[in-house]
Structure formats: structure tokens, C-alpha cells
Amino acid sequence: MTQDAGRTTFAxxxxxxxxxxxxxxxxxxxxxxAERLLRADGAASFSMRELAAEAGVSFATPFNQFGSxxxxxxxxxxxxxxxxxxxFSETAPPGDAISRVLAAVSIAVAVMLEEPQINRAIIRxxxxxxxxxxxVSAQSRAxxxxxxxxxDGVDPALAMVAAERVPEQLAIAFRGCLSFWIAxxxxxxxxxEKARTTALTTLLGFVEPDRRAGLLWx
Numbered sequence: 723m724t725q726d727a728g729r730t731t732f733a734x735x736x737x738x739x740x741x742x743x744x745x746x747x748x749x750x751x752x753x754x755x756a757e758r759l760l761r762a763d764g765a766a767s768f769s770m771r772e773l774a775a776e777a778g779v780s781f782a783t784p785f786n787q788f789g790s791x792x793x794x795x796x797x798x799x800x801x802x803x804x805x806x807x808x809x810f811s812e813t814a815p816p817g818d819a820i821s822r823v824l825a826a827v828s829i830a831v832a833v834m835l836e837e838p839q840i841n842r843a844i845i846r847x848x849x850x851x852x853x854x855x856x857x858v859s860a861q862s863r864a865x866x867x868x869x870x871x872x873x874d875g876v877d878p879a880l881a882m883v884a885a886e887r888v889p890e891q892l893a894i895a896f897r898g899c900l901s902f903w904i905a906x907x908x909x910x911x912x913x914x915e916k917a918r919t920t921a922l923t924t925l926l927g928f929v930e931p932d933r934r935a936g937l938l939w940x
Contacts, residue, residue: 727728730839742809744902745787745936746768748779748783748787749787749788749797751777751778751779752773752774752777752779752783752787752788752794753775753794753797753798753801754777755773755777755778756768756773756776756798757793757840758776759772759773759776760839760843760844761837761839761840764839764840764842765843765846765859766791766795766825766843766846767828768845769786770785771907772789773794774904777810777818785852791847791849792847794845795848796842796848796849796858797912798844798846798847799844799845801855801857802833802834802841802844803858803861803862803865804828804861804899805833806865807830807861807864807865808824808834809829809832809833809867810825810829810868810873811868813825813829817871818874818875819869819870819871819872819874819875819876820875820876820925820933821875822870822871823866823869823870823921823925824918824921824922825869826865826866826868826869827917827918827921828914828918829897830865830896830917831913831914832915833862833906834903834913834915835910835913836899838910842903842904843892844903845900845901845904859893861909862893862896862897863889863890863891863893864889866888866889866890866892866893866896867889868894870884870885870892872885872886872887872891874927874930875929875930875933876929876930877928877929877931878930879928880928883928884928888925891924892921892924895908895920895921895923895924896917896921898920899913899916899920902916903916924939925937926938
């Protein structure tokens with residue numbers, strides 16, 4: 723490669739990096755603005771034009787960055803799961819898989835209850851028409867897989883199938899609790915215990931037999 727070619731390649735890389743940074747800033751500005759609007763009225767009733775104005779970007783930017791309001795809701799949900807994963811990683815809960823999963827439940831519930839109004843609105847918005855499959859499910863599964871770890875505390879005879887199935891089932895179970903929560907069938911005060919009991923029920927079929935009785939009444 724000649725010196726001039728090397729300079730051209732480096733300049734191109736710098737240009738791409740700058741563009742990516744601008745794109746990231748624009749995405750974050752739109753998401754921050756969406757959260758502010760959700761805090762203001764507790765519902766995703768704002769228009770994309772109002773969102774662009776709140777974010778201080780062009781009208782086309784939210785569409786260019788996300789494509790739809792449903793995709794923005796998915797990105798906001800992903801933010802919450804990222805925060806849950808970050809706090810779980812920072813806390814590094816001790817104990818076996820059962821203890822870690824229950825700690826992850828507590829962390830996840832705490833994140834949702836920090837701003838219940840906005841978080842309810844985000845989850846409701848996940849059902850907007852036109853939503854495309856997102857990474858939210860995979861992110862949630864990754865959180866529970868990190869908590870479950872190697873499955874220590876699980877019946878060794880079931881370890882392989884537990885590692886394959888439990889994280890996904892925990893993700894589905896937690897989302898189920900949240901669906902009743904946003905419908906006001908589970909209150910803020912009830913959510914911690916409901917989510918914990920649901921996770922325990924998922925785990926009961928895989929724990930070592932001599933531990934099941936204790937978990938049933940914990």
C-alpha cells in the first residue's frame with residue numbers, strides 16, 4: 723500500500739467514525755426525548771413530529787434512525803434490560819444459580835419500579851402496529867442466562883436441559899408478570915413478590931429434590 727493510499731484509508735476510517743458518532747448521538751437524543759415525553763403524559767401519545775422537536779433534530783431523523791414508533795419503544799425497552807444487566811454485573815450476587823436468579827429478579831423489578839409510569843408506557847408501546855421483531859427477547863434471555871450461569875444448585879441429571887430452557891422461560895415468565903402489571907392487575911407493591919414467585923415456579927422443576935420443599939415455602 724502506498725503512503726497516499728494509506729492516508730486515504732485512514733481518512734475514510736476517521737470519516738466513518740465521525741458519522742457513526744453522529745448517528746449514535748442522534749439515536750440517543752431521540753430516545754432521551756421520547757422518555758421526557760412519556761414522563762410528561764404517561765402515554766405514548768406524542769407524534770413523531772413532536773418527538774423530533776423535543777429531541778432538537780430534523781423531522782426525518784426519528785424515522786431514519788428507527789423507522790417507526792414501535793421500534794423506538796423496542797429501543798427504550800432494550801435500554802431497561804441493559805440497565806438490569808449492568809446492575810446485575812456490578813452487584814455480582816453470591817450463591818448458586820437459584821440465588822443469582824432471585825437476585826436478578828429483584829434487580830429487574832427495582833429498575834421497573836424506579837419510574838413505573840414511564841416503564842408501563844414503554845411496555846404497552848411494544849405492541850404498536852407495525853412492530854418488527856426486535857432484540858428485546860434475546861437481550862432478556864441473555865440477562866437470565868447470565869444469572870443462571872452454570873446451573874449450580876440444579877439437579878445434575880437435568881443440568882443440560884435446564885441450561886437450554888430455563889433462561890428463555892424466565893424471560894417469558896418475567897414478561898408475563900409485566901403484562902399483568904401494566905394492566906393494573908398486579909400493583910407496584912405486589913410486583914416484587916409476584917415476579918419472585920413466578921421465577922421460583924420456573925426453577926422448581928430443575929432444582930435438586932431435597933431443596934424443593936424449602937423453595938416452595940420461601
